[in-house]
Amino acid sequence: MICLKNNKCEAADIMLNFKRLTLSDVDKVRTYFPYSTNRTCDNTIGGAFMWRDYFSIEFTEFNETLIFKAQVKYHHNYTAFSMPLGKDIYGSLDSIKEYCRNLGIPIAFYTVTGDDIEILRSVFGEIQVYEEEDWSDYLYRASDLIDLPGRKYHGQKNHINYFKRTHEDFYFEEIAKTNINEVIDFYNIYGLKSVKDSEIFLEEHYKTYDVLENYSDYGLLGGLLRVNGSVEAFSIGELNNDVLFIHIEKANQQLRGAYQVISNEFARHYASNEGTEFINREEDVGDEGLRISKKSYHPCEIIKKYIAIFDR
DSSP states (O other), rough: BBBBSSSOSSSTTOOOOOOOOGGGHHHHHHHHGGOOSSGGGGGGGHHHHHTTTTTOOOESSSEEEEEEEEEOOOOOOOEEEOOEEEEHHHHHHHHHHHHHHHHHHHHEEEEEEEHHHHHHHHHHOOOEEEGGGGGEEEEEHHHHHHHHOOOOHHHHHHHHHHHHHTTOEEEEEETTTHHHHHHHHHHHTTGGGGGSSSSHHHHHHHHHHHHHTTTHHTTTTEEEEEEEEEEEEEEEOOOOOOOEEEEEEOOTTTTTTTHHHHHHHHHHHHHHSSTEEEEEEOOOOOOOHHHHHHHTTTOSSSEEEEEEEEEE
C-alpha cells in the first residue's frame, strides 16, 4: 500500500543513511523505477548509473522508497535530491526535510517535473523553481519512429533508403555475450571520433565503455547493425512502463544513413509491442547539433525539468 500525505508509515525524524551508488546496486534500484509516474530518463538504470560518478550520486531506502542524492554541477553544485520513488512519498519528503535541517543545508530537488512541483509545494510551501532547458527530455510516439509517417520524415526516409540500397546485406541483431566484444572493438575505432571537447561528452564517452564492459551487470537492451558482417552501429536502451529509453546510439558516420537505420531498427525491434507507446531520446545538454537532430524527429513532447529549492 502506498502511504499518502496524511497516512505516513513512519516517523519522519529518522536520519537517512546514504551510500554511494555502484553497479552492485543495479538489481536493488531497478525494482523502484516502475513506481515512476513520469517519462523522464532520470528514473532508469541508464539515467542513474551512467551518470553516477559525474553527479556523485548516492542513494538510500526509506519505507520501501528510493531516494537519490546528487551534486548538481549545472546549478551551483547544489546538494539535491530526487523525487522519491516507492510506497511512502510524503514520509520520504519529510525525512529529507529533517535530514537537511540536521545538516544545515538548503532543501533542493533536481530533475523534477511540473507535477512533482505541485507535490513539493504541498509539503514545503513556497519554493524557488528554475527550469533547466538543457536537461529537458525529448519524447516521441513509438509508432512515429517505427513507421516514419508523412512528409515530415522525408529526410530520414531518404537516408534509410539510400543505406538499404547501398548495403543490401545489412542486418540487425541483439547485443549479447557472443558479440559484445565486437561492439567494443567497433567503439574503439569510432568512439572518440564523435566525442566533443566538453566534460559532459567525455563522461558519456567513458560511461559508454563502462556499459559495454559491464553489459550483463547493467541488464539493458542492445542492438547492433552489421554491414558485410562487420559492426557499423549500435544502440543501447531499456524499457520502463510504456517507454523505450535510448541511452547510447553510435554509428560509423562515414556510412550515410547508418544513424537513421540503427535508430529505426532499434525502435522496430524493442518498441513494437503493444504496451510501449513512447520513445525517450533523452536530453540535448545544450548542444546545438544534438538539439537540431532531436527536433528533426518531431517529438510529441519536450518534458521540462526543474531545480526546486526550499531555503528556510
